[in-house]
Amino acid sequence: KNQVEQSPQSLIILEGKNCTLQCNYTVSPFSNLRWYKQDTGRGPVSLTIMTFSENTKSNGRYTATLDADTKQSSLHITASQLSDSASYICVVQYQAGTALIFGKGTTLSVSS
Amino acid sequence: DAGVIQSPRHEVTEMGQEVTLRCKPISGHDYLFWYRQTMMRGLELLIYFNNNVPIDDSGMPEDRFSAKMPNASFSTLKIQPSEPRDSAVYFCASSPSGRSYEQYFGPGTRLTVT
Numbered sequence: 001k002n003q004v005e006q007s008p009q010s011l012i013i014l015e016g017k018n019c020t021l022q023c024n025y026t027v028s029p030f031s032n033l034r035w036y037k038q039d040t041g042r043g044p045v046s047l048t049i050m051t052f053s054e055n056t057k058s059n060g061r062y063t064a065t066l067d068a069d070t071k072q073s074s075l076h077i078t079a080s081q082l083s084d085s086a087s088y089i090c091v092v093q094y095q096a097g098t099a100l101i102f103g104k105g106t107t108l109s110v111s112s
Numbered sequence: 113d114a115g116v117i118q119s120p121r122h123e124v125t126e127m128g129q130e131v132t133l134r135c136k137p138i139s140g141h142d143y144l145f146w147y148r149q150t151m152m153r154g155l156e157l158l159i160y161f162n163n164n165v166p167i168d169d170s171g172m173p174e175d176r177f178s179a180k181m182p183n184a185s186f187s188t189l190k191i192q193p194s195e196p197r198d199s200a201v202y203f204c205a206s207s208p209s210g211r212s213y214e215q216y217f218g219p220g221t222r223l224t225v226t
Contacts, residue, residue, distance in 0.1 A: 032213055043116070043203050043217030044155070089155065093213055099168065104154035 002027045004092050004103035012109045017080055021106045023073040023090030031095040035064050035075045038087045038105070047075070047088075080110045116218035118204050124224045130192040133221045136185055137206030145215060146179055146189050147203040155203070161187065162212075194225045 004025045013019050025033070032051045036044035048057040048064040050073075057064050061078045077084055090103040117136040125131055137144045145160040159169040164181045172179070176195070181187040191198055201222050205215040 034213070041219075043205070043220055045217070046214070049213060100157060102155040 002092075002094075002101050004090055004101050006088075006090050006103040006106050008106060009104075010107040010109070012111060013080055015080060015082055015110050015112050018076065018078050019080060019108065021075045021077075021088050021090075021108070023075070023103055025071050025073070025090070025092045025101070025103075027071075027092040027094060027101050029095035030068065030071075031093040033064075033066055033073050033093075034091050035062070035073075036089040036091060038089060040086070044089055077108075080108075082110050082112060084108060085110045116204055116206055116216055118202075118218040118221050120221060121219065122222045122224075124226065125194055126226055127195055128193045129225075130190065131194045131198075131223060131225075133189040133202050133204075133223070135187045135189070135204030135218060137187070137204070138208075138216055139185070140208065141206035141216075142184070142209045143207040143212045143215075144181060144187050145205040145207075146187070147205065147217075149201045149203060149220070150199075158189070191223075194223075196225045199223055199225050 007022045032049055034049040035047045037047050038044040047059050047062050050057050050066045052068045055066050063076045066073045087105040087107050089105040092101045119134045142163050146158040147155050149155045158171045159179045161181045179189045201220045203217050203220045205217045207215045
């Protein structure tokens with residue numbers, strides 16, 4: 001069964017600290033993996049997108065990694081800010097298709 | 113560009129009533145997606161259109177749900193009759209030709225069915 005599992009479910013960190021969110025998937029065949037940030041009450045916004053041939057992609061303080069062999073991805077947030085408080089969703093797309101498989105997200109809370 | 117526009121932003125209705133959600137995609141985008149988000153199930157794709165034609169509606173939960181796209185700038189998702197379990201946030205997203213993976217989401221419609 002094609003699934004995307006994220007961990008942890010929720011995370012609380014202090015402002016300025018780093019954190020890493022995990023995503024494991026079983027989607028096959030695989031086209032691309034993306035990370036979305038969803039602020040409360042808003043739609044998801046894309047942070048990064050990686051194909052199977054890419055193993056890292058950065059967007060400012062956000063760095064995503066991908067290991068297509070182990071089917072794992074991580075999102076690393078450096079020097080967290082209060083505005084990073086949001087839900088982070090890992091999404092995997094089937095190869096040669098449009099269907100997306102969504103993880104349930106990790107809720108990150110950054111406190112001062 | 114104003115981005116993807118959805119209306120209404122909030123809808124409260126009684127069980128059995130008809131509900132219509134509306135979406136205006138980003139101009140020039142030829143893919144349009146309808147999603148539903150709940151705490152239990154996360155984001156789920158309901159249906160998507162390409163050039164106004166429904167391509168995959170396998171995510172539509174049952175016959176009570178229907179979606180139309182009469183032209184390139186407007187789509188509706190209708191629930192008739194509505195049930196309390198339909199309560200969720202419904203998102204519309206659009207993407208440009210050849211880049212269906214590059215989806216831009218609207219702000220969502222929060223539906224509450226009592």
